[in-house]
Amino acid sequence: MTASTIVPIRWCGDALELLDQRALPDREIRLRVNDATQTAQAITDMVVRGAPAIGITAAYGVALAAQRAEDSDWPQRLEDAIECLAASRPTAVNLFWALARMRGVIDRHRTQREAPVAALLDEAREIHQRDLADNLAMGRYGSELIARNGTCTVMTHCNTGALATGGHGTALGVIRSAWEQGLITLVHANETRPWLQGARLTAWELQREGIPVVLAADSAASLLLARGEIDWLIVGADRIAANGDVANKIGTYALAVQARHHGVKVMVVAPSSTFDLDLESGADIPIETRDSRELTHQGERRVAPENVKIFNPVFDITPAALIDAIVCEHGVIEPPNPTSIARLLGRT
Incomplete structure (x- = not known):
């Protein structure tokens, strides 16, 4: 790799x-x-x-x-x-x-x-x-996890590739490594509103690497999952609490709920530096909100009425109970919970 x-x-x-x-x-x-x-x-x-x-x-x-x-x-x-x-x-x-x-x-x-x-x-x-070294290690561990059930089709959300890291990527790094080993046949990338990281960045990276990708509207994810077209939902993280709750790009929680309902496995990929073991759960993770203009305008064109109230959070919290495995550079945590996380990260 x-x-x-x-x-x-x-x-x-x-x-x-x-x-x-x-x-x-x-x-x-x-x-x-x-x-x-x-x-x-x-x-x-x-x-x-x-x-x-x-x-x-x-x-x-x-x-x-x-x-x-x-x-x-x-x-x-x-x-x-x-x-x-x-x-x-x-x-x-x-x-x-x-x-x-x-x-x-x-x-x-x-x-x-x-x-x-x-x-x-x-x-x-x-x-x-x-x-970069950690990303390559996560790519190996994540590929081994995928290999347990053979070749598959995956869905990812936001951008977690070379653009988001020191190179190779976290969740997209696992996808890249698994593709090199013939374990992934197709990637479904969600557009990721309002900044469209999936459309602008993930689709661009995957095309550049020659990895087959289909770009879908965010709201189409449930249809793809219901049709049985997805084997793994693979996402990154911006902060992981001690109990395994994960803060990631807004929309991840909804995807994890849908994946659980449809029997699709969820993999979170992040280096150990993303874990915040001082926070007991996701309830303690601060959620960033951004400028209302990101929702009210497309470029210079207003697409929402004047003075409408705006809720524009950047992240949401996915409970550990909805996550099958967390992959970091030290190995695979499955299922994620305070004990398994502390054991792998050497805090026991």
Whole structure:
């Protein structure tokens, strides 16, 4: 198994280059960010998205801040940069995990007169490289799970591929690995409103990799499941609580309910950095809401009446009871519960 050729995050010596996911699939535009503030804005504005990719980008944002912290007050300047980056997206726990690692480097060098630029950059690169290695490991474990019942057709929601990670992908990484082994015959990708990550990004990635994909309206998922055309629902996660409840792109909960009703297995794929074992259940996970304009407009055209109240949550919570397996880089958790999660993650 190899990583995808898609490179959404690239370090360029004194700047960070991001593949602007807002422009896909029409155009491939690379945006350069030069400091932590620009990096945080790029995360907020969805230039980069996907929990692992957000964490990687934020880590490089701290390195950018260190390059520009030239005076003796560099620890406070970097702390301000971390606070700015932490505020960019509230739900994806990988963001806070990555920033905690960068803060650890700062703490180890706090007595230096100058900011530890090289050490912070090394840490950001290690976070990036580790994510790719973890994705490849998850691809192997997820493929082994699929192989138990032979070749299959799968459904996925949102985008969890190379664009959302350090390369290869989480849920889409499992799909990519299983396809390479001849275990998947077709992928059904949901459009994923309102940002259309499935339509704009997942379908684009799969086509680019030569993997057969059918793009469907979100509301068509139940029809596909009822017809018996889906064997696995494979999704990613932005945060996983200690009991196995999963926060993922809005619509995942509904899909999991439908999958259970129709006897379709549900696989969640996420690195261990996505687990937040300090949270007892999904009820404790903060749910991000976004600008009402994402629902009221299509481009510059208004499609909803003036002054209508808007509910635009980015995520929902899928209870562990609806999930057959969680795959991380350490192996497969099945069924997910506090004991099985703690055992695999070494917390017992």
